[in-house]
Amino acid sequence: MSFNxxxxxxxxxxxxxxxxxxxxxxxxxxGLSPGAKSGNHLILPPAxxxxxxxxxxxxxEKKIRELCSTxxxxxxxxxNLIDMREVFKIARSMPNLRFINLSENNLTxxxxxxxxxxxxxxxxxxxxxxxxxxxxxxxxxxDSMPSVDDLHLSLNDYSSVDLNPxxxxxxxxxxxxxxxxxxxxxxxxxxxxRTFPCxxxxxxxxxNISTIPEEAIKYLPNLQSLNITNWPIKSWQCIExxxxxxxxxxxxxxxxxxxxxxxxxxxxxxxxxxxxxxIHRLNGSDITEDERVFAEKAFLRWYVMxxxxxxxxxxxxxxxxxxxxxxxxxxxxxxxxxxxxxVVYNEDEITNEDNEKTHKKQLKIDLNKSVGDFxxxxxxxFGVSPTxxxxxxxxxxxxxxxxxxxxxxxxxxxxxYNVRDGDQxxxxxx
Numbered sequence: 001m002s003f004n005x006x007x008x009x010x011x012x013x014x015x016x017x018x019x020x021x022x023x024x025x026x027x028x029x030x031g032l033s034p035g036a037k038s039g040n041h042l043i044l045p046p047a048x049x050x051x052x053x054x055x056x057x058x059x060x061e062k063k064i065r066e067l068c069s070t071x072x073x074x075x076x077x078x079x080n081l082i083d084m085r086e087v088f089k090i091a092r093s094m095p096n097l098r099f100i101n102l103s104e105n106n107l108t109x110x111x112x113x114x115x116x117x118x119x120x121x122x123x124x125x126x127x128x129x130x131x132x133x134x135x136x137x138x139x140x141x142x143d144s145m146p147s148v149d150d151l152h153l154s155l156n157d158y159s160s161v162d163l164n165p166x167x168x169x170x171x172x173x174x175x176x177x178x179x180x181x182x183x184x185x186x187x188x189x190x191x192x193x194r195t196f197p198c199x200x201x202x203x204x205x206x207x208n209i210s211t212i213p214e215e216a217i218k219y220l221p222n223l224q225s226l227n228i229t230n231w232p233i234k235s236w237q238c239i240e241x242x243x244x245x246x247x248x249x250x251x252x253x254x255x256x257x258x259x260x261x262x263x264x265x266x267x268x269x270x271x272x273x274x275x276x277x278x279i280h281r282l283n284g285s286d287i288t289e290d291e292r293v294f295a296e297k298a299f300l301r302w303y304v305m306x307x308x309x310x311x312x313x314x315x316x317x318x319x320x321x322x323x324x325x326x327x328x329x330x331x332x333x334x335x336x337x338x339x340x341x342x343v344v345y346n347e348d349e350i351t352n353e354d355n356e357k358t359h360k361k362q363l364k365i366d367l368n369k370s371v372g373d374f375x376x377x378x379x380x381x382f383g384v385s386p387t388x389x390x391x392x393x394x395x396x397x398x399x400x401x402x403x404x405x406x407x408x409x410x411x412x413x414x415x416x417y418n419v420r421d422g423d424q425x426x427x428x429x430x
Contacts, residue, residue: 007059164195193219274299372410
């Protein structure tokens with residue numbers, strides 16, 4: 001498989017000129033599409049995306065400076081970069097670069113020890129997802145990028161954290177470390193928190209942390225957003241410790257093992273809202289004041305109805321606010337499914353003094369049946385063709401006022417007639 005340099009791919013995509021013959025320099029003009037030419041200049045976008053281009057090396061740095069002096073965002077995900085020296089050649093030739101994505105490049109054995117002291121003052125966001133970059137290499141990168149405040153380290157198969165808590169990166173505000181299921185030791189998390197003490201957002205979904213110790217709170221004084229989705233936490237006490245994070249307002253925590261007989265996502269949301277009064281946004285949706293009041297009452301009601309569960313302190317706190325909350329009466333407004341009715345069949349034969357033979361049957365009928373199916377069932381029962389009969393519905397409560405109602409439409413369901421127990425159906429020959 002052949003590999004490409006960054007410069008070759010850039011020219012192939014945006015100019016399709018050979019490197020030696022390319023006389024163009026780059027600048028960005030609003031309203032002109034990338035790849036267009038203005039005078040002797042090649043126009044490139046401020047955000048370059050060169051995914052899956054088999055980039056392995058930088059190419060001539062002079063040419064990168066000519067082409068990319070105004071580039072601000074660079075996405076090199078899913079290439080073949082394994083030597084960080086090549087990445088540094090690219091980055092230091094872009095003086096305005098503030099975002100770089102190296103995800104899906106194998107940086108497990110990246111060559112980084114021999115790098116110089118060059119610093120990348122403008123880079124604010126560094127994305128290293130699924131690179132398996134070792135911790136020592138990350139430390140070198142962060143030391144050379146003092147302005148990075150957004151750091152992505154998800155899917156790197158980390159089993160531990162090798163950072164020096166004594167060396168703090170005060171600039172890191174947002175850390176993404178999801179999809180590292182081997183991270184299970186709280187001591188490793190303490191290293192993270194001590195190394196990045198100014199975190200405002202922490203995303204660690206799909207890790208294997210089963211507890212939140214009380215001491216953790218002191219390491220996250222500025223945390224505003226937290227994602228612990230699919231952590232194997234079983235204790236509500238651990239969740240309630242989040243109340244001691246003074247600035248925490250957003251929480252994602254789907255998939256926790258906090259069942260305790262609480263069925264359904266809606267009920268679990270109510271319990272979370274009731275236990276976490278400072279959270280304003282839960283699992284991606286805002287919590288309104290009305291929802292909070294409803295959730296707190298539902299929380300109280302659940303413990304009233306499940307007396308065998310030990311009541312937490314939060315129950316008594318909310319009880320002092322809302323008072324006793326009785327269980328809600330369960331009202332079912334759906335139409336009934338069955339009814340016990342009487343079917344009367346008047347057979348026109350001269351067999352007795354009244355010149356009529358009458359059959360009566362008590363039936364339990366399915367009200368989801370159509371009129372047509374009901375007529376077919378009655379025809380089989382009394383030996384009459386459905387086409388030779390007329391069926392009338394008699395409402396036992398309203399019969400004196402409205403009389404029998406002819407069932408005219410075979411497609412209608414029986415429940416649409418509001419059939420109830422004790423009503424009648426009359427069958428006559430046409």
